[in-house]
Amino acid sequence: MIRHEIDIKDEVLDTPGVLSDRFPITEEAEVTIKRSRAELVDILNGVDDRLIVIVGPCSMDASLQPDGTSSVVAYARQLREFSRLPNIAEHLKIVMRCPVSKPRTQLGWAGLSQTDPVAAFRLLTEVVNSEMPIAIELLSRDDADFYEAMLSIAWVGARNVEDTTLRHVVSDLQVPAFFKNSTNGSVVAATNAIITASEPNILRRIRPDGKMVRRTSLGNNDTGMIFRGGNISSPEEFAQQFIRLEEFEYPTIIDCSHGNSMAFGEGKKTVEAQIACVKALITLMRSGHVLPTGIMMESYLVAGSDPEGATSGMSLTDPCINLDQTFEALRELVVARGERKELVTRAKGRVALM
Numbered sequence: 001m002i003r004h005e006i007d008i009k010d011e012v013l014d015t016p017g018v019l020s021d022r023f024p025i026t027e028e029a030e031v032t033i034k035r036s037r038a039e040l041v042d043i044l045n046g047v048d049d050r051l052i053v054i055v056g057p058c059s060m061d062a063s064l065q066p067d068g069t070s071s072v073v074a075y076a077r078q079l080r081e082f083s084r085l086p087n088i089a090e091h092l093k094i095v096m097r098c099p100v101s102k103p104r105t106q107l108g109w110a111g112l113s114q115t116d117p118v119a120a121f122r123l124l125t126e127v128v129n130s131e132m133p134i135a136i137e138l139l140s141r142d143d144a145d146f147y148e149a150m151l152s153i154a155w156v157g158a159r160n161v162e163d164t165t166l167r168h169v170v171s172d173l174q175v176p177a178f179f180k181n182s183t184n185g186s187v188v189a190a191t192n193a194i195i196t197a198s199e200p201n202i203l204r205r206i207r208p209d210g211k212m213v214r215r216t217s218l219g220n221n222d223t224g225m226i227f228r229g230g231n232i233s234s235p236e237e238f239a240q241q242f243i244r245l246e247e248f249e250y251p252t253i254i255d256c257s258h259g260n261s262m263a264f265g266e267g268k269k270t271v272e273a274q275i276a277c278v279k280a281l282i283t284l285m286r287s288g289h290v291l292p293t294g295i296m297m298e299s300y301l302v303a304g305s306d307p308e309g310a311t312s313g314m315s316l317t318d319p320c321i322n323l324d325q326t327f328e329a330l331r332e333l334v335v336a337r338g339e340r341k342e343l344v345t346r347a348k349g350r351v352a353l354m
Contacts, residue, residue, distance in 0.1 A: 015208065019121045044251050050090075051333065054135050075096075075313070100113040138155070148175065154178075161180055168196070171196065175222075226296060228258040251294075258318075264277050282333055285340060300315050
């Protein structure tokens with residue numbers, strides 16, 4: 001049917017500037033964002049030896065806890081307090097995973113930014129105003145234009161890693177950004193994306209006042225890859241896939257959900273599979289076989305998933321581990337890093353004595 005014969009109803013949306021005025025970032029949050037970005041850049045450049053941890057819900061939702069608090073904000077507050085514990089902060093730089101846009105292989109919920117963009121902006125503002133650094137997935141240029149001021153990290157997902165527009169957008173971002181490897185396990189597209197984003201590119205952006213502009217980016221050298229795995233079906237294959245990453249020259253965050261976790265769940269993403277994936281990665285890190293820049297986990301208030309949204313604080317999309325499981329895994333990660341650093345220090349000492 002010809003388009004003009006269809007009754008299409010447009011919804012006029014607020015500009016980024018209008019939403020920023022309606023839901024402002026506090027001065028304290030701006031300081032947190034600026035400091036967090038600087039710390040992450042230092043980690044990527046080897047100045048800071050902490051491990052980046054991106055952890056949080058598979059997708060943001062608008063559910064409320066019994067006391068009326070947003071489930072997302074309740075999670076953020078608990079994660080913030082944990083991240084500030086001295087023994088944790090010394091080893092880990094924790095950033096909350098806060099996707100408001102969700103890529104879908106076919107059909108499915110595309111995220112809060114699509115169904116309720118005002119709620120998406122408000123929730124992200126509430127999280128950053130709790131002084132918890134955040135990371136989101138860029139599904140389109142809009143995600144960068146609306147949310148960049150709040151971000152500590154951005155990433156482009158496996159389904160969009162070959163998108164030229166998003167590669168150019170990343171080259172214009174003022175925040176560290178990562179590209180996931182392809183769903184089949186290949187790192188070629190991610191490598192090409194990193195190279196593209198590191199150089200100046202001509203692109204279009206939407207300004208806070210809603211006007212579209214064309215500019216030449218400066219290039220973004222604070223980039224890397226999130227390795228989500230590929231078509232693997234066993235713990236052995238999970239470990240073996242890191243052999244081909246040994247010569248990968250860019251910072252790499254290991255995703256303990258998605259393809260990697262499916263190696264521990266008989267081809268399915270489950271809570272138990274993600275926990276097993278984290279433990280397997282920690283074992284590989286202890287031995288020195290895998291030394292990533294960071295890890296990514298999907299975590300929320302309640303373990304599991306509930307696509308119907310009947311359980312507040314439970315993921316609407318992929319299964320998440322709960323906070324207790326998250327904190328236990330991160331404590332194990334800290335212990336493993338400490339053991340590994342001690343082994344390296346002893347080895348250096350032996351070399352010095354020879």
